[in-house]
Amino acid sequence: MISKMLCSSHTGRNLLLFWRIDKAHPRPYIVDYGEVGKMHHQGRKVLSHDFNIVWKQLMDSGSQSLRTKADHIFDAQAYVTSKGSHRGEEVIRIFSDGKEYARIYPCCWGHTTNCHGTRIGGYSESLDHWVR
Numbered sequence: 001m002i003s004k005m006l007c008s009s010h011t012g013r014n015l016l017l018f019w020r021i022d023k024a025h026p027r028p029y030i031v032d033y034g035e036v037g038k039m040h041h042q043g044r045k046v047l048s049h050d051f052n053i054v055w056k057q058l059m060d061s062g063s064q065s066l067r068t069k070a071d072h073i074f075d076a077q078a079y080v081t082s083k084g085s086h087r088g089e090e091v092i093r094i095f096s097d098g099k100e101y102a103r104i105y106p107c108c109w110g111h112t113t114n115c116h117g118t119r120i121g122g123y124s125e126s127l128d129h130w131v132r
């Protein structure tokens with residue numbers, strides 16, 4: 001079971017910690033965290049491919065211009081995160097009109113919003129369909 005807990009970070013911002021206790025981990029351990037007031041990995045999105053398969057194909061093919069069901073055109077590109085809490089992780093960056101709109105990390109795949117509460121469901125779905 002994942003529980004939520006509110007705490008203040010050293011930067012003075014309120015953070016929501018998501019922690020868990022189970023048989024293998026009798027002491028609570030933090031599974032994720034996010035800023036209060038931001039949505040966090042909201043609903044589920046059913047996808048047929050794993051994140052790493054989509055990421056790999058995107059890495060091999062380079063930036064792709066795709067379209068969501070709602071007819072929103074975007075570019076997707078595969079990267080490895082160079083800094084922050086996701087450093088070293090594979091990420092898919094979504095660009096809209098040349099500006100970065102969202103990042104999809106492995107943990108966000110299959111959710112309607114990413115870690116930062118940005119809606120990614122439509123982009124994930126298009127990427128999932130693009131992969132073959």
Ligand SMILES: [Zn+2]
Pocket residue numbers: 041105106107108109114115
């Ligand atoms: Zn995430």
